[in-house]
Amino acid sequence: MSMLKNPAKKYRAYPVLNLPDRTWPNRILTEAPIWCSSDLRDGNQSLIEPMSPDKKLKFFKTLVQVGIKEIEVGFPSASQTDFDFVRLLIEDNLVPDDTTIQVLTQAREDLIARTFESLQGAKKAIVHVYNATSPAFRKIVFKQDKDGTRALAVHAAQLLKKYAAQQPDTDWRFEYSPETFSATEPEFAVEVCNAVSEVIQPTDTHKLIFNLPATVEVAMPNVYADQIEYFCRHINNRDKIVVSLHTHNDRGTGVAASELGLLAGADRVEGCLFGNGERTGNVDLVNLALNLYTHGIDPKLDFSDIDHIRQVVEECNQLPVHPRHPYVGDLVHTAFSGSHQDAIRKGFAQQDPDGIWEVPYLPIDPADIGRSYEAVIRVNSQSGKGGVTYLLEQEYGIQMPRRMQIEFSQVIKEETDRSGTEVSAMQIYNLLDTHYLQAHTPYAYQTHSLQESGGESQLQVEVHKNGQPVQLQGAGSGPIAALAASLPEDIEIMDYNEHAIGSGSNARAAAYIELRRDGQRPVFGVGIDHNITTASIKALFSALNRSLV
Numbered sequence: 001m002s003m004l005k006n007p008a009k010k011y012r013a014y015p016v017l018n019l020p021d022r023t024w025p026n027r028i029l030t031e032a033p034i035w036c037s038s039d040l041r042d043g044n045q046s047l048i049e050p051m052s053p054d055k056k057l058k059f060f061k062t063l064v065q066v067g068i069k070e071i072e073v074g075f076p077s078a079s080q081t082d083f084d085f086v087r088l089l090i091e092d093n094l095v096p097d098d099t100t101i102q103v104l105t106q107a108r109e110d111l112i113a114r115t116f117e118s119l120q121g122a123k124k125a126i127v128h129v130y131n132a133t134s135p136a137f138r139k140i141v142f143k144q145d146k147d148g149t150r151a152l153a154v155h156a157a158q159l160l161k162k163y164a165a166q167q168p169d170t171d172w173r174f175e176y177s178p179e180t181f182s183a184t185e186p187e188f189a190v191e192v193c194n195a196v197s198e199v200i201q202p203t204d205t206h207k208l209i210f211n212l213p214a215t216v217e218v219a220m221p222n223v224y225a226d227q228i229e230y231f232c233r234h235i236n237n238r239d240k241i242v243v244s245l246h247t248h249n250d251r252g253t254g255v256a257a258s259e260l261g262l263l264a265g266a267d268r269v270e271g272c273l274f275g276n277g278e279r280t281g282n283v284d285l286v287n288l289a290l291n292l293y294t295h296g297i298d299p300k301l302d303f304s305d306i307d308h309i310r311q312v313v314e315e316c317n318q319l320p321v322h323p324r325h326p327y328v329g330d331l332v333h334t335a336f337s338g339s340h341q342d343a344i345r346k347g348f349a350q351q352d353p354d355g356i357w358e359v360p361y362l363p364i365d366p367a368d369i370g371r372s373y374e375a376v377i378r379v380n381s382q383s384g385k386g387g388v389t390y391l392l393e394q395e396y397g398i399q400m401p402r403r404m405q406i407e408f409s410q411v412i413k414e415e416t417d418r419s420g421t422e423v424s425a426m427q428i429y430n431l432l433d434t435h436y437l438q439a440h441t442p443y444a445y446q447t448h449s450l451q452e453s454g455g456e457s458q459l460q461v462e463v464h465k466n467g468q469p470v471q472l473q474g475a476g477s478g479p480i481a482a483l484a485a486s487l488p489e490d491i492e493i494m495d496y497n498e499h500a501i502g503s504g505s506n507a508r509a510a511a512y513i514e515l516r517r518d519g520q521r522p523v524f525g526v527g528i529d530h531n532i533t534t535a536s537i538k539a540l541f542s543a544l545n546r547s548l549v
């Protein structure tokens with residue numbers, strides 16, 4: 001078996017809806033939808049090992065903390081574990097007043113009855129019932145015609161009303177999913193839902209949720225958006241209906257489909273954190289919410305400590321989040337490549353702390369989601385001077401002058417080309433130390449004395465030259481000029497820079513000297529010391545020694 005030369009013999013595109021007056025492409029998103037987490041149901045049912053009650057509770061508490069107000073907590077008629085979990089939430093009063101738990105059931109009376117049993121004593125709850133409506137399911141799974149499919153949904157709605165009436169102290173809301181909606185004829189999906197609505201009789205205060213799943217993502221997201229717009233236009237009593245999206249990611253466009261579905265008029269999104277769920281997963285609620293956030297829209301969810309949330313989700317799902325996963329992956333705020341690092345470093349330097357975020361290559365300020373800037377720039381053989389400079393600035397307060405950045409980045413390049421691996425900020429500093437700060441041969445500075453009078457500096461320096469003590473003596477317009485005059489070598493100072501590292505009594509000075517010896521290529525040297533003159537003298541010897549190698 002191999003891929004077909006003519007895939008049309010086996011596969012065909014899902015038909016596109018004829019909706020030439022579609023309006024969704026001209027809309028923009030302006031507010032967050034109602035969020036519903038399906039982690040403890042759709043997410044849980046797709047795990048290798050479903051969550052234990054402890055894990056479910058931990059996950060539930062995290063969802064509450066994030067700010068999700070509707071949480072599908074399980075399929076209580078399917079297993080004792082799920083049943084007991086719903087009981088635990090109710091009996092231990094673990095559901096905050098502003099949060100509603102939701103449970104799923106098939107459209108079967110025994111399962112519906114058991115579902116209501118699990119919810120006894122709940123202050124409020126959403127009972128979610130589903131049956132698949134697409135031609136393939138009607139034919140293959142249910143062996144039913146359209147009438148039979150509609151009748152199953154209507155009967156389920158009647159059962160919801162019947163069992164709810166037996167527990168009048170609970171504030172009930174209902175959700176109906178025409179499972180496989182995106183593969184269902186749109187007019188039939190509307191027909192079934194209108195029939196369900198006839199039974200439920202939704203009101204302004206108790207709207208009926210129609211959840212329209214792309215149970216398996218079968219088409220491009222624009223096709224789903226057309227289906228949602230068609231549904232919103234044709235469903236009766238639209239103002240008493242909450243249109244909910246439930247996209248999966250089989251074609252890799254679950255997020256896009258939900259976004260376009262919202263443009264098309266939907267009010268609510270069901271999904272899972274970081275996109276867990278059947279097969280390729282449910283739509284990723286974090287991704288959707290942070291997409292809104294980075295467009296300046298309050299998502300009404302709090303991911304200020306996204307790494308903690310990821311940790312909980314990974315622990316409960318026993319599945320890792322990919323390092324490239326939007327917003328949360330380990331590498332998604334990291335630049336290794338030189339031009340990216342250069343732009344990011346300049347962006348950070350110019351970013352107005354109170355202004356619109358404009359750091360190139362970073363769609364979100366990592367700090368907003370609890371990420372440090374440490375991981376933003378990492379250096380390997382793809383990196384340029386910008387990354388090296390950034391790390392030395394951030395971690396060691398070293399601000400190399402521009403031409404030295406170019407010179408020193410070659411030292412790093414040689415190292416990363418040789419090792420083929422990443423270099424840390426500490427390794428970069430160690431290379432600076434080895435190549436510049438410890439450049440003590442032939443001249444190793446020992447001590448000096450300086451007299452200044454009448455605008456002239458008289459300098460005496462004690463050095464070891466190739467291990468032998470030597471006294472140097474010179475005069476000039478400043479200590480550097482005096483030192484240059486004291487040397488037997490013919491040197492020209494091309495550039496001098498200095499700055500403080502740190503502040504207060506621990507402050508040190510860093511000096512950078514670029515010199516040309518005997519008309520050769522200019523070379524930099526660096527000196528760091530508590531005393532600025534000493535730092536300058538050390539920088540000059542560092543440069544001279546490097547030029548003599």
Ligand SMILES: CC(=O)SCCNC(=O)CCNC(=O)[C@H](O)C(C)(C)COP(=O)(O)OP(=O)(O)OC[C@H]1O[C@@H](n2cnc3c(N)ncnc32)[C@H](O)[C@@H]1OP(=O)(O)O
Pocket residue numbers: 042045075077078079105106107108111130131132141142179215
């Ligand atoms: C797209 C989704 O994610 S839907 C949610 C899916 N989640 C789950 O299934 C997780 C929990 N499920 C379970 O534990 C079990 O499936 C149960 C307990 C619900 C039912 O178990 P069983 O009674 O053994 O039935 P089984 O799982 O084989 O389901 C298939 C039967 O249910 C019928 N069925 C499937 N879905 C529905 C539905 N929504 N409404 C009514 N009947 C349905 C099928 O037609 C089939 O009937 P048949 O046996 O007459 O051919």
Ligand SMILES: CC(C)C(=O)C(=O)O
Pocket residue numbers: 042104130177179180211213214215216246248
């Ligand atoms: C039950 C429904 C909503 C579902 O999970 C799906 O269709 O993916």
